[in-house]
Amino acid sequence: MAENFEDTIAAVSTAMAPSGIGIVRISGEEAFEIADRVYSGKKGKKLSDQKQYTIHYGYISDHGEKIDEVLVMVMRAPHSYTGENTVEIDCHGGVLATRRVLEAVIHAGARPAEPGEFTKRAFLNGRIDLSQAEAVMDIISAKNDYALKSAQQQLSGSISGKIEEIRQKLLYETAHIEAALDDPEHMSLDGYGPELRRIVDLQRQEIHKLLESADSGKLIQEGIKTVILGKPNAGKSSLLNLLLGEERAIVTDIAGTTRDVLEEQVNIRGITLRILDTAGIRDASDKIEQIGVRRAIDQAEDADLILYVVDRSVPLDQNDYEIMKLIRDKKAIVILNKSDLSSEVTEEMLRNELAGRCAGPSVILNLSAKEKQGLEDLEKQIEKMFFNGKIEFNDQIYVTNARHKKALEDAENSLDYVIKSIDDQMPEDFWSIDLMGAIDALGRITGESLGEDLVNEIFAKFCMGK
Numbered sequence: 001m002a003e004n005f006e007d008t009i010a011a012v013s014t015a016m017a018p019s020g021i022g023i024v025r026i027s028g029e030e031a032f033e034i035a036d037r038v039y040s041g042k043k044g045k046k047l048s049d050q051k052q053y054t055i056h057y058g059y060i061s062d063h064g065e066k067i068d069e070v071l072v073m074v075m076r077a078p079h080s081y082t083g084e085n086t087v088e089i090d091c092h093g094g095v096l097a098t099r100r101v102l103e104a105v106i107h108a109g110a111r112p113a114e115p116g117e118f119t120k121r122a123f124l125n126g127r128i129d130l131s132q133a134e135a136v137m138d139i140i141s142a143k144n145d146y147a148l149k150s151a152q153q154q155l156s157g158s159i160s161g162k163i164e165e166i167r168q169k170l171l172y173e174t175a176h177i178e179a180a181l182d183d184p185e186h187m188s189l190d191g192y193g194p195e196l197r198r199i200v201d202l203q204r205q206e207i208h209k210l211l212e213s214a215d216s217g218k219l220i221q222e223g224i225k226t227v228i229l230g231k232p233n234a235g236k237s238s239l240l241n242l243l244l245g246e247e248r249a250i251v252t253d254i255a256g257t258t259r260d261v262l263e264e265q266v267n268i269r270g271i272t273l274r275i276l277d278t279a280g281i282r283d284a285s286d287k288i289e290q291i292g293v294r295r296a297i298d299q300a301e302d303a304d305l306i307l308y309v310v311d312r313s314v315p316l317d318q319n320d321y322e323i324m325k326l327i328r329d330k331k332a333i334v335i336l337n338k339s340d341l342s343s344e345v346t347e348e349m350l351r352n353e354l355a356g357r358c359a360g361p362s363v364i365l366n367l368s369a370k371e372k373q374g375l376e377d378l379e380k381q382i383e384k385m386f387f388n389g390k391i392e393f394n395d396q397i398y399v400t401n402a403r404h405k406k407a408l409e410d411a412e413n414s415l416d417y418v419i420k421s422i423d424d425q426m427p428e429d430f431w432s433i434d435l436m437g438a439i440d441a442l443g444r445i446t447g448e449s450l451g452e453d454l455v456n457e458i459f460a461k462f463c464m465g466k
Contacts, residue, residue: 008026008027008028008031008034008109008111009026009110009111009114009117009118009121010026010027010102010106011024011112011113011118011464011465012024012025012098012099013025013118013466014465016095016099018094018095019094020092020093021092021093022094022097022098022101023088023098024098024101024105025088025089025113026086026088026110027082027084027085027087027121028110030085030109031085032087034110035047035089036048037108037109038062038107039058039059039060039072040061041072047072047087052076052079053073053074053079054073055072056071056072057070060091060101060104061104062100062103062104063107067101067104068097068101069091069092070090072088072089072090073087075087075088078125078127082122083121083126084125113464114459114460115460115462116458116459116462116466118465118466119137119459119462119466120462123455128155129447129448130445130458131445131447133447133458134403135152135155136462136466138154138401139151143223143265143267143272144270144272145270146270147272150400153398158397159399160446162206166207167443169203170439170442173196173435174435177189177428177429178432180428192428196418197419197423201419204415207415208412210399211405213397214398216386216387217399217400219271219304220398220400223271223273224272224304224305224382225302226273226274226275226303226306226307227278227296227303227307228240228275228276228306229296229306229308229309229323230308230323230337231317231319231320233311234311235369235370236278237262239307239369240262240275240277241369243273243275244275262276263275268379269379269383271386273305278295278296297326300327300330301326303330305333305382305385306326306330307332307335308323308324308332308335310336310345310350311337311338311345312336312338312339312341313338313341314344315344316345324354327362331385332363333364334354334365335367336350336365336366336367337367339367339368340368365377403445407445408445410438411442412438414434414435414437414438414441415438
């Protein structure tokens with residue numbers, strides 16, 4: 001439902017940094033009148049008299065002082081991002097120029113916008129639903145092409161369309177039950193249980209499909225947490241530098257150089273890796289190194305991927321065997337590093353040790369970080385291990401938002417209760433109660449059943465000017 005806002009807001013909608021163009025956005029009922037107070041164009045024309053989607057050349061002034069030469073775009077309600085009258089001023093980029101233009105607009109009667117307030121108004125005015133609003137921030141913060149494409153799909157309504165489809169089917173059945181309970185003389189629910197169970201089970205399966213995409217969606221959005229493990233001097237930091245394509249980590253011949261966890265991000269074949277280089281795993285006597293080893297083990301416990309680096313030029317020892325325990329039941333790639341040196345450890349020997357210590361069927365690759373050899377094989381293997389080797393966007397919807405995942409889990413649980421109530425031959429009003437629980441949970445995704453406080457909390461996380 002559209003909401004009437006009495007005040008008109010303004011903010012800088014581009015980064016406050018040196019740039020070619022800066023944009024100051026004005027939105028609200030008095031957007032044109034406020035813009036007219038600061039804008040002067042050819043022949044004294046007023047923006048409030050101009051047609052929809054037109055651009056005008058002129059100047060912005062503040063208290064008679066000319067500030068900048070600008071282009072101004074006019075958008076009339078409801079055909080704008082917020083659904084309100086909107087003016088966008090394209091001025092010269094840079095911190096000072098855009099700030100002065102914004103100050104002029106505020107002096108003319110606009111109020112400084114709160115974080116995310118433009119998108120919040122678009123939501124409250126019915127231009128977009130809540131899942132689409134959240135997709136706006138996902139687009140801004142996307143770390144790779146896949147995350148960007150997923151966010152664009154959600155902004156176009158892929159999530160909300162599917163949720164609404166499920167929700168409407170459940171609402172129809174709930175209304176039927178409520179009507180029959182209110183008027184039992186004219187409507188009967190005899191024999192309705194099996195049919196309802198079939199419908200509910202189908203919608204539960206649809207919800208479950210969405211939930212199955214959540215793990216992949218999280219990796220698309222946040223990146224694959226990749227922990228590099230190995231004993232000291234195995235070549236972990238050299239591997240990090242090779243993946244990054246720059247000398248980011250200090251590399252020396254001194255064992256124990258890396259004392260703490262170093263985190264970097266890199267895109268490999270469109271997939272973002274959050275790479276953590278860790279202290280070498282060994283029984284250290286130095287207290288600082290002990291802390292580093294402990295942190296390395298902690299990071300490995302919840303890693304999405306472990307790169308276990310083995311120095312092939314020295315024999316396996318107890319430190320290697322401890323690492324093999326850590327990668328048990330984990331997605332792991334074992335890297336036989338220093339392929340340019342003579343081998344004390346062979347691939348066959350390492351495979352036998354891994355199998356004997358129940359470390360799982362880990363992939364083993366040969367690599368020389370020093371000679372920059374084997375990187376392409378590593379990249380191909382990482383791509384193969386996630387998203388079934390390929391991310392599809394034709395019909396696939398990826399749930400990337402933790403809030404959406406929790407709401408889907410709640411909806412699935414409610415439908416489980418409906419099925420159980422039918423199977424246990426419970427009274428029909430039990431069916432209705434749990435159906436409404438699922439409907440409300442799904443409504444939390446699109447914003448149809450959210451309280452004002454939570455809506456405010458969500459939009460408070462948005463950047464200024466969006």
